[in-house]
Amino acid sequence: MAFEGLAERLQNTIKKMTGKGKVSEQDVKEMAREVRLALLEADVNFKVVKDFIKKIKERAVGQEVMNSLTPGQQIIKIVKEELTDLMGGEQSKIAVSERPPTVIMMVGLQGAGKTTTTGKLANLLRKKHNRKPLLVAADVYRPAAINQLETIGKQLNLPVFSKGTDANPVDIANDAIAHAKEEHYDYVLIDTAGRLHTDENLMTELREIKENVDPAEILLVVDSMTGQDAVNVAESFDEQLAVSGVILTKLDNDNRGGAALSIRAVTQKPIKYAGMGEKLDELEVFHPERMASRILG
Numbered sequence: 001m002a003f004e005g006l007a008e009r010l011q012n013t014i015k016k017m018t019g020k021g022k023v024s025e026q027d028v029k030e031m032a033r034e035v036r037l038a039l040l041e042a043d044v045n046f047k048v049v050k051d052f053i054k055k056i057k058e059r060a061v062g063q064e065v066m067n068s069l070t071p072g073q074q075i076i077k078i079v080k081e082e083l084t085d086l087m088g089g090e091q092s093k094i095a096v097s098e099r100p101p102t103v104i105m106m107v108g109l110q111g112a113g114k115t116t117t118t119g120k121l122a123n124l125l126r127k128k129h130n131r132k133p134l135l136v137a138a139d140v141y142r143p144a145a146i147n148q149l150e151t152i153g154k155q156l157n158l159p160v161f162s163k164g165t166d167a168n169p170v171d172i173a174n175d176a177i178a179h180a181k182e183e184h185y186d187y188v189l190i191d192t193a194g195r196l197h198t199d200e201n202l203m204t205e206l207r208e209i210k211e212n213v214d215p216a217e218i219l220l221v222v223d224s225m226t227g228q229d230a231v232n233v234a235e236s237f238d239e240q241l242a243v244s245g246v247i248l249t250k251l252d253n254d255n256r257g258g259a260a261l262s263i264r265a266v267t268q269k270p271i272k273y274a275g276m277g278e279k280l281d282e283l284e285v286f287h288p289e290r291m292a293s294r295i296l297g
C-alpha cells in the first residue's frame, strides 16, 4: 500500500497531539522533531523537510492554535494542509489544445513505467474524458518497446501508430500527428525512447521531437520507489526539456513516499497522475489533499 511506513509513523507521532487541551512550545518542538525524522527516513529531500518543519513550527505555536480549545486538532490540521501544499495543493488538470489533436510527449528512464503509463493514460482519457486517443511508438531503439506498446494497444482496443525501428522518431511523430488530424483523434500520446540513465543523445532526440511537434504536455514518468533518485531524474529532465508535469508510477509499492513528497517542491512541476498497480486501469488523477489524508489517516 502507498506510503504505509510513513503513514504509520506520522500517525503515531501526531496522535499524541489529539485531545490535548493545552499544547506547550515544548510539545510542538518534540512533535516537529519526530515528524522531521519520519520524513527524512521516508527519503524526502533534506531541504524540503527543513522548510516544511519550519512552516509547521511557525504555524503551530501561533495564536490561533495556542488559544484554541482543541490545539491538538488544530496542529493535525496544519500538518495536513502543509502536506497537501507540499504535493501541489490543487489537483492539476491535463492540457487540451484548442485545435485537436492535443499532443503529449511521454518521457522517462527505462523501467520507470513509461510505456505502460502511456497505455494507461490513453485508457483514462477515453474512459473518463470520452476522448479518442492515438498511441505512438517512437522508441525505435528497442523493438521490444514497440511490441510492448502494440500489445498494450491490443489489450485496450486502442490503435497504435508505428513505423517500425528504421524510421526517425521525429518523422514518426509528425506522421502520427498528420494521421491523427485526418482521423479526428483528440489526443496523440508519443511513447519516446528511454535509457537507463539520462544522457546527452537521449536529451538531444527528445528536444528535437519537442521542437517539431510543439506538444501541449511533456509528461515525465518516474518510479516513485526510487525516492531521491526520481527527484534528481526529474530535475535533469526538466532542465533539458522543461517538462509540464510528472507521473509517479508504482505508488502502490512505495512504502516511503519520498519522491511524492519532494518532487513538486524541488521542480515546481505538478504531479498529474499516479500509477497504482500494474493493470492498465490502475492510473489515478493525483489529488494532493487525498494523498495527505491517506498519509495522516
Ligand code: GDP
Residues within 6 Å of the ligand: 108, 109, 110, 111, 112, 113, 114, 115, 116, 117, 194, 249, 250, 251, 252, 253, 274, 275, 276, 277, 278, 282
Ligand atoms: P518503461 O521501460 O519505462 O517503458 O517501463 P514499462 O512500462 O515497461 O514498466 C516497467 C515495469 O513496471 C512493468 O513491469 C510494469 O508493469 C511496471 N509498472 C508500471 N507502472 C506501475 C505501477 O503503477 N505499479 C506497479 N506495481 N507496477 C508498475
